[in-house]
Amino acid sequence: MITFFKNIQHYLFILLCLGITTHSTAQTFKGSDGRTITTSELNAHIKKAMDSIGLPGLSIAIVNEDKIVYHNTFGVTNLKTQKPVTKQTIFEGASLSKPLFAYFIMKMVEKGELDLDKPIYPYLKSIFPKDAVAPDSFQAYTTLTPRIILSHGTGIENWVKNGPIKIAFTPGTDFSYSGEAYQHLGAAFGTKQEIGWGSALDTLFLKEAAHPIGMDRSFYTWNDILEQNVATGHMDGKVNTEIHRDKNVGPGYSLQTDAEDYARFLIEMMYPKNIKESTRDLMLTEHNHFKPGNKLIKETGQTGWGLGFAQKPTPYGLMHLHTGNNHDFQAYTMFIPDQKYGFVMFGNSNNLFPLLETIEELLGEHF
Numbered sequence: 402m403i404t405f406f407k408n409i410q411h412y413l414f415i416l417l418c419l420g421i422t423t424h425s426t427a428q429t430f431k432g433s434d435g436r437t438i439t440t441s442e443l444n445a446h447i448k449k450a451m452d453s454i455g456l457p458g459l460s461i462a463i464v465n466e467d468k469i470v471y472h473n474t475f476g477v478t479n480l481k482t483q484k485p486v487t488k489q490t491i492f493e494g495a496s497l498s499k500p501l502f503a504y505f506i507m508k509m510v511e512k513g514e515l516d517l518d519k520p521i522y523p524y525l526k527s528i529f530p531k532d533a534v535a536p537d538s539f540q541a542y543t544t545l546t547p548r549i550i551l552s553h554g555t556g557i558e559n560w561v562k563n564g565p566i567k568i569a570f571t572p573g574t575d576f577s578y579s580g581e582a583y584q585h586l587g588a589a590f591g592t593k594q595e596i597g598w599g600s601a602l603d604t605l606f607l608k609e610a611a612h613p614i615g616m617d618r619s620f621y622t623w624n625d626i627l628e629q630n631v632a633t634g635h636m637d638g639k640v641n642t643e644i645h646r647d648k649n650v651g652p653g654y655s656l657q658t659d660a661e662d663y664a665r666f667l668i669e670m671m672y673p674k675n676i677k678e679s680t681r682d683l684m685l686t687e688h689n690h691f692k693p694g695n696k697l698i699k700e701t702g703q704t705g706w707g708l709g710f711a712q713k714p715t716p717y718g719l720m721h722l723h724t725g726n727n728h729d730f731q732a733y734t735m736f737i738p739d740q741k742y743g744f745v746m747f748g749n750s751n752n753l754f755p756l757l758e759t760i761e762e763l764l765g766e767h768f
Contacts, residue, residue, distance in 0.1 A: 430463060430470035433735075433742050434717050434765035440471060443763060450759040451475055457635050457750050458486040462660035463764075464736065464743030467672045472661045478749065479633040481640050491618060491630045492747035493645065494656035494663070495725030497732045498621065499583055501666055502652040503551045503684065503709030504676070505610040506590065510547070511680045512609075514594070517548045521589035528592060529585075538568040547586055549573045551708040552688035555582040576689050576706065580653030587652040600624075602650045613675040615665045619658035621650040627657050634729025635750035641729040654727060660745050667736045667743035670721070684708045685721060685738070701768065715766055722768065726751075733757055735767055 429439050451459065458476035462469055474486040494501075509515045522529075522543040534542045538556075545555055549572050556568035557579040569577060591598035596605065603622040611619050620627060623646040634641040647655040673681040690705040697703045703713045703722075710721035718739025725732030731753035736743035744767055746753065746760075761767050 427465075427468075427470040430465050431740070431742060432764035433715075433737060433740060433744070433767055435740065436765060438763060443471065443760075444473060446763050447473070447475060447756070447760065450756050454752055454755050454759075455638060456748055456752055456756055458490070458492075458632055459746060459748050459753075459756070460486065460490060460492055460660040461746040462664035462744075464664050464667050464671070464741075466741045467668050469661060469664045469668070472664070474660075478631075479640060480635060480638070486632065486749075488659075488661070489630045490632050491627060491657050491659050492632050492732070492749055493634065493725075493727050493730035494619075494658045494747065495654055495727040495730055495732050496580065497658075497663065497723055497725040497734055497745075497747075498652060498654050498656035499580070500709035500723050500734070501610070501619070501656060501663075502583065502587065502606075502621075502650075504666065504669070505606045506547055506551065506586065507680050507684055507708060508609050508676055509590065511676055515547060515590055518546050520544055520546055521550075521586060524589040524593045525585065528588070533565055535565040535567045538566060541568040541572055542566065544572050545582065545585070548688060548708065550579075550582045550586045552706045553578045553582070554689045555579050557582045576691055576695060583653040584651065587650050591650070598650050599648055606650070610675070614669045616658075616662045618662040619656060619666075621652070621655045621657075622647055631657060632730075632749040634727070636729050637751065645727075658747070660747055663734065663745045663747075664743060667734065667745060670736060671738050671741060671743065685710070685712075685719075687712055717766075720766075724754075733768070 429437050432438055457480055458478055460474050463471040474488060476486050478484045478486050478490055510517050520543055549555055553576055554573045556570045556572055556577050557566055559578055559580050561581050588598045591602040596602055600622045603620060669675060685707050687705040687707055691698050703711050705712050710723055713720045713722060718737045720735055720737050722735035728751050730749055731751060732747045734745040757768060
């Protein structure tokens with residue numbers, strides 16, 4: 402523990418020498434509740450909080466209306482090397498992979514390449530062993546559709562690690578957050594397109610979803626750009642030397658990106674240009690309303706799920722949000738269309754969320 406704190410003190414000293422890397426585009430901007438904040442205020446607030454928490458690195462962006470009004474990077478990519486986080490640094494997006502993949506799928510639905518309410522099993526039966534699903538769950542599995550999967554209504558657990566897939570309830574009748582189900586949707590769509598779910602699917606995502614909205618630093622599979630620019634993950638202050646070089650698209654977890662690029666996606670959600678407004682509205686409509694007693698209602702105030710994002714009513718309008726946690730990388734995003742406000746942050750450690758709590762003191766409610 403003493404060594405850990407010495408390392409933290411050392412890297413904080415380096416930060417003081419280097420300063421922070423700022424890419425802000427406005428001197429003042431609005432918070433989630435409409436309050437006005439200055440760039441210098443937020444910079445100082447974040448730096449002080451990171452010093453206290455011991456957060457290694459951060460990429461953060463804020464959207465007002467259709468512009469990124471704040472983008473900043475702090476800290477280091479690796480506590481051992483002390484390499485600073487810069488505008489080029491890319492982070493694991495963890496479960497922030499899901500809303501962006503949902504957007505891609507909805508673009509494909511819009512183009513007629515996929516039916517939102519047609520079961521995906523016919524595209525999987527040639528590649529998916531029937532015994533991968535428990536016998537008493539198989540019939541229910543064959544009814545899963547993109548709509549049910551994107552709104553987390555499958556009844557499948559988050560990740561199936563041992564044994565066959567079991568479905569806990571009739572699909573479409575309740576809520577069960579499932580990254581596993583997103584994986585099956587990705588495999589089904591890639592198979593339908595006859596391109597598989599490797600780099601070719603990622604290329605299609607870039608062509609149809611990312612590049613048209615200005616995202617050029619967001620990828621689901623490994624490439625040379627990532628090799629040169631990814632941050633290193635940390636667990637409890639210790640460097641995790643394992644780097645996830647994914648060869649296949651992981652719709653539920655494998656996105657690599659940064660805050661500025663992801664903020665462009667938030668702008669698209671509020672001011673759609675690559676998809677129709679009706680498609681965007683469908684994404685932001687509640688498709689899975691939580692039943693009374695759902696723990697998320699009590700713990701977070703969330704009430705349901707759209708096609709990609711969780712939803713929470715606030716005094717300033719409906720908040721659409723998503724957390725991300727790959728353990729040694731964490732992430733968070735939200736936006737409130739009524740406020741024309743969006744927020745996203747990525748950290749390379751397992752202690753990002755205490756920072757979000759302190760940011761709320763300055764910017765208003767975010768979670």
